[in-house]
Amino acid sequence: MQNLNANNITQAVLDSLASTSDPRLKEIMSSLVRHLHDFAREVNLTEAEWFKGIEFLTACGHMTDDKRQEFILLSDVLGLSMLTVALNNDKPAGCTEATVFGPFHVESAPEYALGDNIANGAKGVPCHVSGTVRGLSGEPVAGAVLDVWQSDDEGLYDVQHPGIDHAQARGVLRADATGRFHFRSILAVPYQVPHDGPVGQMLEATGRHPWRPAHLHFMIQAPGYETLITHVFRDRSAYLDSDVVFGVRESLVCDWTEQPDGSYAMAFDFVLNPLPSAPKGAGAA
Numbered sequence: 001m002q003n004l005n006a007n008n009i010t011q012a013v014l015d016s017l018a019s020t021s022d023p024r025l026k027e028i029m030s031s032l033v034r035h036l037h038d039f040a041r042e043v044n045l046t047e048a049e050w051f052k053g054i055e056f057l058t059a060c061g062h063m064t065d066d067k068r069q070e071f072i073l074l075s076d077v078l079g080l081s082m083l084t085v086a087l088n089n090d091k092p093a094g095c096t097e098a099t100v101f102g103p104f105h106v107e108s109a110p111e112y113a114l115g116d117n118i119a120n121g122a123k124g125v126p127c128h129v130s131g132t133v134r135g136l137s138g139e140p141v142a143g144a145v146l147d148v149w150q151s152d153d154e155g156l157y158d159v160q161h162p163g164i165d166h167a168q169a170r171g172v173l174r175a176d177a178t179g180r181f182h183f184r185s186i187l188a189v190p191y192q193v194p195h196d197g198p199v200g201q202m203l204e205a206t207g208r209h210p211w212r213p214a215h216l217h218f219m220i221q222a223p224g225y226e227t228l229i230t231h232v233f234r235d236r237s238a239y240l241d242s243d244v245v246f247g248v249r250e251s252l253v254c255d256w257t258e259q260p261d262g263s264y265a266m267a268f269d270f271v272l273n274p275l276p277s278a279p280k281g282a283g284a285a
């Protein structure tokens with residue numbers, strides 16, 4: 001017979017996981033149980049408080065659909081997304097750093113030729129974007145695929161506009177044979193993450209603002225290199241010091257310069273991390 005109390009219940013739950021066949025699942029579940037129980041003991045969690053917590057998680061579930069992911073947002077504002085990025089992207093010095101993916105990437109964005117305007121009707125100050133994609137030894141990554149996305153001058157992504165059913169301010173381009181890329185878009189501005197749901201209430205209750213500094217998202221893929229998911233941030237943007245999702249890295253901040261005609265230009269060179277090459281003879285029969 002089990003006779004459990006606040007001191008021995010943790011071990012009982014850990015014991016119940018003993019026959020988990022997947023060792024990694026067992027490790028993760030055991031650690032989660034230990035930390036959750038320690039958390040409850042540390043704050044002396046009341047039943048009413050835990051019920052509030054369950055109501056909060058339920059509200060996150062109700063808010064989530066194929067366009068809105070409240071749980072990713074929760075992970076982002078708690079710094080958990082950025083922590084997992086940091087834990088899993090320990091690249092050699094010289095490689096471009098990674099940052100959070102965010103919830104606004106769309107699969108199969110339209111493909112554009114170098115020099116095209118990816119704004120496709122999105123409103124904003126025109127901005128010319130250029131740069132190179134290189135490997136760690138400085139070699140050009142010919143044909144690197146750049147998936148780019150950003151918000152408009154209202155701080156909204158196309159998918160957040162109820163009336164817009166086509167891609168705006170997002171697109172896929174290929175670097176040329178020398179690793180160079182260039183395209184036109186609009187100037188990124190600071191924006192608020194969606195905060196009309198339970199995560200927004202949590203931010204408000206904890207005295208936090210919902211803003212992100214101005215940035216442009218990039219996902220860069222090329223055979224033989226690690227996929228890079230990152231942003232380029234606009235120098236002197238508001239909120240560089242208090243990004244609500246903790247995604248800023250100094251190395252990703254660059255100057256977006258105003259041109260005589262009032263448009264902007266931004267240039268950024270990316271460095272990809274080569275994948276370890278397969279040992280000779282691997283896969284040979």
Ligand code: BEZ
Nearest residue numbers: 073076102103104193245
């Ligand atoms: C974004 O940069 O698109 C983003 C990241 C985290 C939460 C919300 C938005």
Ligand code: FE
Nearest residue numbers: 102104215217
């Ligand atoms: Fe963003």
